[in-house]
Amino acid sequence: MRIISAIAAFLSVFGIASASYAIVPVDEVRAGVYAQSCCGIGSSKEQGVAINAEAVFESPRVLSVLGSPRPVIGATVATDSDATSQIYTGLDWQVNVSRWFLSAGAGVAVHNGETDRYDPVADINRVDHTVFFGCRALFRLAGDVGYRLTDTISASFHFNHISNAGLCNENEGLDQMGLRLGFRL
Numbered sequence: 001m002r003i004i005s006a007i008a009a010f011l012s013v014f015g016i017a018s019a020s021y022a023i024v025p026v027d028e029v030r031a032g033v034y035a036q037s038c039c040g041i042g043s044s045k046e047q048g049v050a051i052n053a054e055a056v057f058e059s060p061r062v063l064s065v066l067g068s069p070r071p072v073i074g075a076t077v078a079t080d081s082d083a084t085s086q087i088y089t090g091l092d093w094q095v096n097v098s099r100w101f102l103s104a105g106a107g108v109a110v111h112n113g114e115t116d117r118y119d120p121v122a123d124i125n126r127v128d129h130t131v132f133f134g135c136r137a138l139f140r141l142a143g144d145v146g147y148r149l150t151d152t153i154s155a156s157f158h159f160n161h162i163s164n165a166g167l168c169n170e171n172e173g174l175d176q177m178g179l180r181l182g183f184r185l
Helices: 002-019 061-066
Strands: 026-036 049-057 070-078 086-097 100-111 137-148 153-163 174-184
Touching (some): 086 137
Antiparallel strands (some): 026 049, 026 174, 049 070, 070 086, 086 100, 100 137, 137 153
16 A cells, blocks of 8 residues: 555655646557566566556757657556556657557656565465565666547557566566556647
8 A cells, every 4th residue: 555655755745846837748658457477578577457547748949859759658557466567757759650659668667576586495384376576776678559539539559568687686577468458638
């Protein structure tokens, strides 16, 4: 419950700041449902689904040297009590081809999963269902393949990976895949 409260507080601060244009105006909001720990290069130990919400901001002029990516903040809340939730921020690059689009994102995530070093004796009862991340803050890579249903509504297939890139003792990582809707403001 603490993680949900922290995520709500985090997102509300940014929502208030963006509403007053103290940061950068929100360009799009996205929400979706993911399979938890499903596929890819990360661990497949966790069960259930995860609910995602994300705010995508207009690209500030200073980011034009990087190809004008849009800043994002978001949260993914796992529905299984033993699964990992996260809050994240980063940059999102998007290429539009007619009504289709591809996006790729990179950033950092903070999670509520296990950061202790794996101990084969002490952790024998939880090794099959606990992802050992090693660090609290992790790198995040994400991508979408989507279609604009209207000028303001899109649907996309999304992939998300978090891991520490080998910088901490353990590095099992976590992958999530699912569907989400986007609403341009």
